[in-house]
Every structure is written in C-alpha cells, then in structure tokens.
Amino acid sequence: MKKTIYLCVLTLLTAVSAWSFQSEITAFFQLEGDKLIMPDPDEYRRWELAGVGVVPNDLNRHRAIFPGVHLVYVDPVAYKHRRDRGFYPDGTVIVMENFHQKSQEGVSGKGYFESGPRDVLVSVKDRRKFTSKVWSYYLFTDKDIKKGINKKAAMPKSDCQACHISAADDDEVFTSCYPRLSPGKTKAKPIK
Numbered sequence: 001m002k003k004t005i006y007l008c009v010l011t012l013l014t015a016v017s018a019w020s021f022q023s024e025i026t027a028f029f030q031l032e033g034d035k036l037i038m039p040d041p042d043e044y045r046r047w048e049l050a051g052v053g054v055v056p057n058d059l060n061r062h063r064a065i066f067p068g069v070h071l072v073y074v075d076p077v078a079y080k081h082r083r084d085r086g087f088y089p090d091g092t093v094i095v096m097e098n099f100h101q102k103s104q105e106g107v108s109g110k111g112y113f114e115s116g117p118r119d120v121l122v123s124v125k126d127r128r129k130f131t132s133k134v135w136s137y138y139l140f141t142d143k144d145i146k147k148g149i150n151k152k153a154a155m156p157k158s159d160c161q162a163c164h165i166s167a168a169d170d171d172e173v174f175t176s177c178y179p180r181l182s183p184g185k186t187k188a189k190p191i192k
C-alpha cells in the first residue's frame with residue numbers, strides 16, 4: 001500500500017514538473033484579452049539573432065515601409081525547431097526591432113547609424129489561439145513606445161499579414177533574409 005502511494009506521488013510530481021517545464025519553454029508571449037504585451041527588450045535581445053538588414057530611405061525614394069536597421073530575433077525554441085526540423089512550431093515569436101537610421105560621415109567612414117527612435121514589430125504563430133489566421137501581427141511604433149503603450153491588439157490583415165502571405169517564402173516568414181536559418185538561400189536580387 002505504502003509503495004502504491006509512493007508511486008502515485010512520484011508520478012504526480014513527474015507530471016507537474018513536465019507540465020511546468022512545458023509552460024516555461026513555450027511562454028515567449030503574453031496576451032491580455034486580445035492584446036499582446038510588448039515583449040521585453042531585455043528578454044528578446046537574448047534570443048537568437050536570425051538576421052540584420054538595413055533599408056535606407058534614400059535607396060527607396062523615401063517610400064520604404066519600415067526604413068531603418070532591422071534586427072530580427074526568434075525565440076530560442078522556435079529557432080532550434082526551424083533550424084533542425086524545418087518548421088516554425090506553435091508558440092513561435094519573432095521580433096523585428098527597427099531602429100530609425102540617419103546617414104552620417106564619421107571616423108569609420110560614410111554610413112547609416114541608429115538615430116534614436118525604434119519600432120517593434122512582432123509576429124506570433126499559434127494555431128490554437130489564432131484559429132482562423134495562424135499568425136498574428138503586432139506593431140509598437142516609436143510613438144507608442146515613447147507614450148509607454150505596451151499592449152496592442154493584432155493589426156488588420158491588410159496592414160501586415162497580406163504581404164507576408166503573398167511575398168514570404170516560408171510559412172509567412174522571410175526566412176531567406178536570415179542567413180543563420182537558411183544558409184546560402186536568398187530570393188532577393190542584389191542591387192547593381
């Protein structure tokens with residue numbers, strides 16, 4: 001009898017610790033109602049840096065959608081999944097931090113440098129939560145961040161997701177822009 005009780009307690013403890021481990025590794029985003037709480041920069045800057053891009057306004061006739069320096073972070077669990085198994089799992093969170101840029105000539109030469117403000121763009125994949133659309137997109141502009149707004153509802157499909165569905169190469173993600181996740185593959189044309 002004692003042995004049975006001991007075994008039951010042991011099974012229960014194993015189940016509880018497995019559950020807490022599971023919830024720990026997948027909790028890279030937090031929703032409050034229909035709003036996403038902006039991921040904490042101190043956290044996501046420790047995730048995997050998948051790629052860096054510079055989209056200067058002056059190369060785009062001042063019409064780029066998000067001109068600036070793009071740093072793309074993928075949560076570590078999703079990063080490992082995509083790299084080792086080839087897909088983004090439910091719970092994936094990707095943050096694109098867009099630093100506004102200014103061009104200047106300095107000691108290191110002519111170049112583009114961070115000018116201060118930044119926007120935070122987030123995509124979250126979760127087929128259980130976002131049943132009809134799989135991925136949800138959130139935008140925290142430099143103005144939101146300045147005002148301390150740290151919760152936002154998902155953006156309308158036409159503002160973000162439509163472009164990702166039609167133009168991205170891999171499950172709505174522009175994986176080919178991220179060399180560490182797709183070495184040697186890119187669809188983008190070099191500028192002559």
Ligand code: HEC
Pocket residue numbers: 053055065070072094095096121122123137138139155159160161163164167168172173174175177
């Ligand atoms: C016209 C097309 C277009 C629109 C509209 C668009 N994006 Fe993107 N997005 C891109 C491209 C291209 C990239 C590749 C990386 C880069 O440009 O640095 C990207 C990258 C991203 C990334 C990094 C992960 C990935 O999917 O590659 C996130 C997050 C993101 N966008 C969120 C958003 C959000 C939020 C909005 C709406 C406010 C939005 N995007 C609107 C084209 C678009």
